[in-house]
Amino acid sequence: MTGPAVATGRWDVVVVGGGVAGLLVAWEAAAAGRRTLLLEAGSRLGGAVTAHRVGGLAVDAGADSYALTRPAVTLLIADLALDDAVVAPNPVGAWVRHRAGAAPLPANGLLGIPSRPWTADVRRVIGLAGAARASLDRVLPAGTAMGPRATLGSAVRGRLGSRVLERLVRPVAGGVYSADPSTLEMDTVTPGLRAAVAGTGSLSAGAGRIRGAAGRSGSAVAGLHGGMNTLTDALTRAATAAGAELRTGAAVRAVRRDAAGWVVDLGSTTIAAAAVVLAVPGGTADGLLAGLVPDEARAGVAAASTPVRLATLVVRAPELHRAPRGTGVLVAPGVTGVRAKALTHATAKWSWLAERAGSGVHVLRLSYGRDEGQCSAGSGGPDLPDPADLPALALADAADLLGVPLRPGQVLDTAVVTWESVLPAPRVGQRAAVARLRAALAALGPEHPLAVTGTFVAGTGLAATVADARETARRLLDPTPAVDAPGPAADQVDTRPAG
Known part of the structure; x- marks a missing residue:
């Protein structure tokens, strides 16, 4: 042999x-x-970073944007001579759905950490009591809750309080990492934040320094024409x-x-x-x-990497033209009646895609999969629906999150993709x-x-x-x-x- x-x-x-x-x-x-x-x-x-075809449209099957807070992707795009293809998302921003309701994500947040806890858009999510507690961050010693083994969740809870953690940081971290922020190493997921806190004296001001003067949450990203x-x-x-x-x-x-x-x-x-x-x-x-x-x-x-399942729906629904929840919705753990952890209203987010889809046609992408610490079912494993249950579940979740009735007859096409190890x-x-x-x-x-x-x-x-x-x-x-x-x-x- x-x-x-x-x-x-x-x-x-x-x-x-x-x-x-x-x-x-x-x-x-x-x-x-x-x-x-x-x-x-x-x-x-x-x-x-790949595409699939749904309803005759080539749409992103994974990542659909990149962060502008650092220059790495911007420089790569320039090196590839793709500058003319860079597009900005609709500036209306995204929303958050938590146990007490739904509201637009506050402007100038970093992974959900508000840079100015007392602004009206932050108070709308966390309430007066939450804003008052978060404001203590400005008077706490800079080292409070920022020890060498600090997690994103422990730092936020210790400095800004539980409402900021539960209503802002948990849904954003769940959307980005499919993970409980109380398990995420702060220095890895928010590099530079520790130094920014030491320099500014507070977690909120440090987040603002890193985030910069970007607009509504979700606008500190860009995409490419065509995806x-x-x-x-x-x-x-x-x-x-x-x-x-x-x-x-x-x-x-x-x-x-x-x-x-x-x-x-x-x-x-x-x-x-x-x-x-x-x-x-x-x-x-x-x-x-x-x-x-x-x-x-x-x-x-x-x-550890939590599997993520994405369900993309192409629907004929002219009533969605007004983008009732902006570019999408992030869902906090514990919200009842909805299993999705996030929804992207792709045709509201990207004008190039809306043009290709045509009048009255919309592309919705719903994301499923939380780690065991965030599973509402308490199953001890990822909260991942069976593919056979999608896209019917996704359609029901989309109607709930967007506040617009959606019927099966409006669905033109669907696609389901599972990513096993892209979100460590x-x-x-x-x-x-x-x-x-x-x-x-x-x-x-x-x-x-x-x-x-x-x-x-x-x-x-x-x-x-x-x-x-x-x-x-x-x-x-x-x-x-x-x-x-x-x-x-x-x-x-x-x-x-x-x-």
């Missing part, structure tokens, strides 16, 4: 994983003159034009070291490489790294765990580097992913430390309504 065939030639760089992070590293490596191969196990590239999936198309074209070879349907089983560098094992064949970059989900990376770095260096890096929820210790892993990888030596990138080390959101991938590529191509290189955690997560 013979062993697997060895592919002819030797690659300078092999990238495992064809999401945005992997495509970006492959492009930069090829553009630098390195013989580059990208291997993607699935049938298509882009990861969660964020066009970013994947542009990266694919750029990487191919630079000389990278991109292969789909190529599942990597193992990575081994040999005297000449690395051997990437696909089962039926092996590929020799001078350098390897793993741009895959945390669980996959953990398996490939077993035996290459000490177990203690891998511990805690592959953060960084627990306390995640940032230190990533640092340990990267130190262990660096100890393997610079001659034949092995690197990791992607959401499991960068954090959720395109801004964080792109920043980390570019820094990974820079270190791969020039291992000399850069004095002013930004860290991968410098980018803020995307607070889009649909998670």
